[in-house]
Amino acid sequence: MVRPKSFALLAILVSVLFFFSTYWPIPTARLSPSRFESLFLVDRHGTLLREVLSSAEGRSRWVELEQISPWVLASLIHTEDRNFYQHRGLDPFALLRAAYQNLANKKIISGGSTLTQQLARQIYALPPQPLGKAVEMWLALRLEHSLAKTEILTQYLNRAPFGNQCFGIGAASRLYFGKPAAHLTLAESAYLAGLPQAPSAYDPFRHPARARARQQRVLRALWQSGRIDSLQFTAALSESLRIARRPKNFLAPHACDLARELLTKEQFSSANTLRLTLDAGLQKNIEKVLSSNLQLLQRANVTNGAVLVLDNRTGEILALVGSQDYFDELHDGQVNGALAARQPGSALKPFTYGLALERDHTAASILPDIPTNAPIFAGGGDFTPTNYDGRYHGPVRLRTALACSYNIPAVRLLEPMGAELLLQRLRRAGLVSLQKNAQHYGLGLTLGNGEVSLLELTRGYLALANDGRLKNLRLFAETDSPAVFPVEEQQIFAPEIAFVLGDILRDDAARAPAFGEGSVLDLPFACAVKTGTTKDFRDNWCMGFTSDFTVGVWIGNFDGSAMKKISGVAGAGPIFREVMLLLHRDFPPAPLTRPQNLVKVAICTASGALPNPFCPNQMQEIFLRDNVPSATCEWHRLTAIPEKFENDFSPASPMNFTTTIALFYPALYQPWAKAEGIAQPLLLSNAPALRNNQPRASSIQHPASSLTITFPDEGDIFKIDPILRLEFQTLLLECVAAEGITEVTWLIDGEPLQSVAPPFRVRWQLRKGEHVVQARGRLEAKTVESVPRKFRVL
Ligand SMILES: [Zn+2]
Missing domain, CATH: 2.60.40.10 (Immunoglobulins)
Structure with a gap:
């Protein structure tokens, strides 16, 4: 048990230690203004994108006390800390008054903190808990012993937060009034002095009325204390304030936000200028393309969109537009649409087809686009896939099925492989937002019912452009800087498979049955492209690549509301097209190199097999050397028909026979042909419409x-x-x-x-x-x- 005497001794000892501890000087490094140098984010050519403060993430400009209008000091002291010049760091009266107010109102209204205490909090970034409060008081006492009152004011005014990432009166004065702090009028000084209490609540850009009301309270306090007379008071009240416009060097806002999130502390404190991979000119043009297109789509209830442009060779992000307007609060403009997880719809299909091409399928394989007998199990229950146009197209070549984005072949293709296989491959391709298990998604995964971000999906497409190899994305120009959401760089598909997929997505003729010839997706140079639209038209995508660039476009609404019947070709397609044309304004895409292991072979366009002499239409298709079709077309055959077959055929009458070419569908497609009203066999001399490439x-x-x-x-x-x-x-x-x-x-x-x-x-x-x-x-x-x-x- 501790005796009272030794307890008293201990108490005295602690008190003495505490007393002397308040004389322990604050380290000068803590007070050094050098920690407040700004960090400049510039584009790849050195254009300033944004100025951010290294440690406190804001802009700052250190000024001495004599460079600050005396009205600022007066306003600050009269509203924040009336006894500033009298107290020694703590103000017992203010504390008691605050305690009384808080008790009377049963909530925290006032902290009763002196300017010195607030400074301690700023320097040491203390937590708001009671222990933090105690440390704050102790530090305030030490500050008062270390610094003169004027030095405390200088430190405070240079560190106080003024909103919009702006710290210190010098930067605030420049930002809001476009002038040095020495030239601030009484009205302007009172306005700024009111901000540090609650910089976001009084944000002059967002809440000008609140900031103005706060200024009036500050002026009233000055007048009531006799610091200004009635004339000055009324003059200041009626002075109109010219708040400067939002700073101009706020380019590529979402990309700069992302850069700030990715920066390590060391990079923040060591670098003065950080070069990003963005191209400010390109970024600006793409922002214009997005916003002008979205304006055209307003009537279709489309409010937002995002665009990502990647350099295929380096994985560099050349442009990143996260929303239509960063400052549009109504539509959550600050949300980065490139990072938001959304359903990709058909934009995911190339990955399913890549798996199929690995497993004995070729671009000429015939896939059944016919009604399914049983519903297919997919996430959320059974479903029967239907095509976008509500039709069945019978036997379709794999090339056509992918290019036309038919749903039924894509689901049937995945059925024997299983959703798990596709899910694993998609995750390997960097689509890490797909976190649920394969049972959850089911076969609907191939139709894009999982959620991925535009950044992930565009990176996945870059892998297709990059000989099937996944590449990390870079936002910082320094080559040793960290990648953006790094993934393991690995081969997703063999180069040959990636080339075949790209070749199909570049084929305007192949997608013509669904999109029409010469649609917006048909660029005047080799460009692979795939659209995606989710059910109810919530999301609309257009993804693709040339040999130089990969581009991803998403449009939709951040609140998830549906658009009005906008398909990929009408919504995101034109934006994709304009971006690609911009990228290749000065040079065409580099020529493509076909992997050695691929060969071109003539096939019958109907059966996909090697043509026999009667096949009316042939085309060149690319195959892996060891997977060239060996079978010859059996669908086109010569057949004998009685003359005048259509008019007066009766078994009794004598007949002359003639031979003609006919198309015989396999048994699997007979019901479909019957439902579509296609005669079997189909005599080709009577069916010119069925001939492809017919002039x-x-x-x-x-x-x-x-x-x-x-x-x-x-x-x-x-x-x-x-x-x-x-x-x-x-x-x-x-x-x-x-x-x-x-x-x-x-x-x-x-x-x-x-x-x-x-x-x-x-x-x-x-x-x-x-x-x-x-x-x-x-x-x-x-x-x-x-x-x-x-x-x-x-
Ligand atoms: Zn044939």
């Missing part, structure tokens, strides 16, 4: 002329886009020709442009001025000419 001319009868231009029309006017590269701006000249014409020569202003075979189309590069276009051909040894058409290019 439009042959199906159109044109009695008036044997050669007619269908585009452009007489008097059409076209405009040259000033931004796009001129060689991308072409007219597709089209005509219809009578049967028998095998070649058409196009003439522009009387000069031959090009001679072409069916379908007789040719692209002509726009040139300013009035022009005449004419088509010329030969029919039965005679030259035939179309009626010339005049058009104008502005």
